[in-house]
Each structure stands twice: as structure tokens, then as C-alpha cells.
Amino acid sequence: MVNRERLQALETWLNNTNTTLTQVNGQRKYGGPPEVWDGPAPAARCEVFISQIPRDTYEDLLIPLFSSVGRLWEFRLMMNFSGQNRGFAYAKYGSSAVATDAIRLLHNHMLEPGFRLSVRRSTEKRHLCIGDLPASTRQEDVLQVLRMVSDSVDRVSLKAGPGIEGVSAVVAFSSHYAASMAKKGLVEAFKKRCALTVSIRWQSAEKPTTPKSLLLPPPPPPISPPCLLPPSAPPSFCRAVGGLPPSFLLPPSPVCGASPVLLLLKVCEENGVGPPRYELQFIHTGPDGFLHFSYQVHIPGVGVAFRGLVLVLPGLSASTTEGEARRAAAQQVLQDLCSRQLPA
Known part of the structure; x- marks a missing residue:
């Protein structure tokens, strides 16, 4: 059940502080950046992962707590459709040093009796593995589907070999946020564009086996569905x-x-x-x-x-x-x- 008293406290805090929260695909976001930000965008290792959050705790308690360590670039609280949070959130700071301070100062912080927060460095995963692709899959076919859901793709490489059914594509995005947003829409995009049912999972960052400069050729001219067809030319x-x-x-x-x-x-x-x-x-x-x-x-x-x-x-x-x-x-x-x- 949603705690109405906590929801009212959140609403009061939002009005008093003139804070804006944006609901985006199962998460509620503050900043990214906030309305007034005079520094550069955060680099790597500036984000912390917060877990063991009470389900009826909201931004009116969390944002002031994590802002007490340093200025927040972004705060994202994962939400259920019921209105409760999902027990975890992400806080991003302007530097990795401030993120380190947040871990040191707020890990095991008792937010309320019986609830101690877990705060650790976010892995900021940026790689997705798209599985169950046909053996005839071409890189440009995967790129065309990716462009339907994201404009933040850094690199695409195709993998095949023992233990891999057909072909798998490993996609590197410019940020964890871009990867997580793409992850939500890729299955449907492949169904719509190619009539394929693919699997999507997080992939550990790895050094590509193909030279980086060869991984993203110039965008090919659009082709009509279905895609993922074998090249028209013979092998040689x-x-x-x-x-x-x-x-x-x-x-x-x-x-x-x-x-x-x-x-x-x-x-x-x-x-x-x-x-x-x-x-x-x-x-x-x-x-x-x-x-x-x-x-x-x-x-x-x-x-x-x-x-x-x-x-x-x-x-x-x-x-x-x-x-x-x-x-x-x-x-x-x-x-x-x-x-x-x-x-x-």
C-alpha cells in the first residue's frame, strides 16, 4: 500500500523547493543537469548506486541527504507503477571525488530504524548483448534497428563461436542511461523492424576483437523490411x-x-x-x-x-x-x- 502521508510530504517539499521531477520509463529523475549548473558534465566514476531504500521513501528525504555531500548533477529513483519505489536509486555528482565521499559518508547510513542504506560505486554499464540473431546478420542491419531507439551508440561488434546460437551483437552506448533506455525498447524494435524475437542482456565491457575504426561504418542507405538478409554478393x-x-x-x-x-x-x-x-x-x-x-x-x-x-x-x-x-x-x-x- 502507498503511504499517503509520505506522498503528501513529497508534494509539499516539491512545492516549497520548486524542484522538478521527470517520470521516464520506470524511474523518476531530478536534474541531468539541474536547472543551474556551472561546471562540466560528469565523467566516469561519478555515479553511486544506492540500495536498501525503504519502499515508501521518496526524493524529499533522499535528495537533501545526498546533496549534503556535494552538489548533485542527477538523481534517479526507480519506481513501480503502484507509486512505491523499487528500493534503489542512482546519484551522480560532478566529480569522482565527491562520489567517493558519498560512499564513505553515507554507506550504512540509517535512514530510519531498521533500514541502513547501501551506497557503492555504480558500474555504469554501457554494453548490451543482443542474442538470438540469425547467422546472416550484418552489422548495418543491427545499426538500423538501434537507430530506432537510440542516437547514443558508440560501437557495434558481432560475435559468433562456440556457445553462441547464431550471432550475437555487443553494443556500446555513450552512457549507462542511454543503454538502459535502449534496453527497454530493443526487443519490440526487432519485432517491428525484422519480425525477430531477440534476447537482450547486460554485457561486461570488453575490448573489441575487431579494430575500433572498422566497427561503425558510415550509415548505409535505408532498406525495406525484412532486414538481416544475407549479402547479395557471393562470398568472393x-x-x-x-x-x-x-x-x-x-x-x-x-x-x-x-x-x-x-x-x-x-x-x-x-x-x-x-x-x-x-x-x-x-x-x-x-x-x-x-x-x-x-x-x-x-x-x-x-x-x-x-x-x-x-x-x-x-x-x-x-x-x-x-x-x-x-x-x-x-x-x-x-x-x-x-x-x-x-x-x-
Whole structure:
């Protein structure tokens, strides 16, 4: 049962202090920032997690208590539809030092007889794991659904392997709040957009296995539902647009161990045309861990552009991975030249 006397005390406090609380998806928020704030936004480790709060205790007692340690940037009390709180809250300060003081001063604080607060550092989880995705899932498909519920996505990586059914996507958000808000709407978003039932859980922060610069390619053009379809291109291909002049000297069969990039450059030099120009674009990570790149290799002076798809394993950095994709593209162009498979 809701304590009417406590609710009246809260209402009186709100009126007397001119404090504004905002109800947002199962929580009641103060600040973020408050109306008057003259400092920078809080960085990491500035938030504390408060638990063991009596169910009929509200902001009229909690905000003044936690403000006594230092100025609050934000205070969020988790609420039930019944009007009672859910027993826990989050308080965010302007610095990690003030958050440390709140833990030291208010942990085990007796709010009322029989109730001692637990105050500890908030983990501020920012990673969600989206499970039960089809094996054909592409990174850009996941991004399109994420954009329906959040504009605060930092990174997306796809995972597959032993113990993982299909594909899982690990999503890093810019804040815990953004992640928690997205968590509430993602299941419905996947049902609406893709007719899929996915699982959503918190994921411990981890270093991505794919180079960070490759994890968020530029937003792709919109596609019509259903999404999560396999790429239209075969696993590996190379085709040329345009034709080579009859005088163009074709290379010998690629030498084992030779750099395809250097060999293709030498072919172009011997034919008196400019160096080949590479355009690479990361597409997605396959369930086997290979990174899929599309490429275009332009041979200037003769009007030929080779287009194709290559699969490479992640390197130690984005630059080494890109170099491997360039090497694979050059290899396919050389093979195409050698076989003279140059459809108009």
C-alpha cells in the first residue's frame, strides 16, 4: 500500500523547493543537469548506486541527504507503477571525488530504524548483448534497428563461436542511461523492424576483437523490411567494368610469396598508366570471424575499374587489417587479369 502521508510530504517539499521531477520509463529523475549548473558534465566514476531504500521513501528525504555531500548533477529513483519505489536509486555528482565521499559518508547510513542504506560505486554499464540473431546478420542491419531507439551508440561488434546460437551483437552506448533506455525498447524494435524475437542482456565491457575504426561504418542507405538478409554478393568475386586495350601487357602468374600490391603496381608502371587506386569499405563480420570488405580498384589511363568482395581476418590494428584487405583485392585483380576474364 502507498503511504499517503509520505506522498503528501513529497508534494509539499516539491512545492516549497520548486524542484522538478521527470517520470521516464520506470524511474523518476531530478536534474541531468539541474536547472543551474556551472561546471562540466560528469565523467566516469561519478555515479553511486544506492540500495536498501525503504519502499515508501521518496526524493524529499533522499535528495537533501545526498546533496549534503556535494552538489548533485542527477538523481534517479526507480519506481513501480503502484507509486512505491523499487528500493534503489542512482546519484551522480560532478566529480569522482565527491562520489567517493558519498560512499564513505553515507554507506550504512540509517535512514530510519531498521533500514541502513547501501551506497557503492555504480558500474555504469554501457554494453548490451543482443542474442538470438540469425547467422546472416550484418552489422548495418543491427545499426538500423538501434537507430530506432537510440542516437547514443558508440560501437557495434558481432560475435559468433562456440556457445553462441547464431550471432550475437555487443553494443556500446555513450552512457549507462542511454543503454538502459535502449534496453527497454530493443526487443519490440526487432519485432517491428525484422519480425525477430531477440534476447537482450547486460554485457561486461570488453575490448573489441575487431579494430575500433572498422566497427561503425558510415550509415548505409535505408532498406525495406525484412532486414538481416544475407549479402547479395557471393562470398568472393571480382569483375571488371570497362576493357583493357589490346596492347596492355598482362602479368605472368602471380609469384608465390610476392606482394600482390607491389606486383599490380609494377604491371601498371610497365604499361605506362598511373598507379592503381584502391577504395575499400568494411561491410560486416561473418559468423566465422572473417571481415567482409567490398573494393574498387581503378586503373587510371585505361578506364578500368575492378569491383569485388574479399574476406580477411582481423589484424592487430585497423591499418594492418586494411592493408590485408588491399593485398587480397590486388590478388584478385591479378588473377582476373591473368585469366583474361574481363567482361564488358
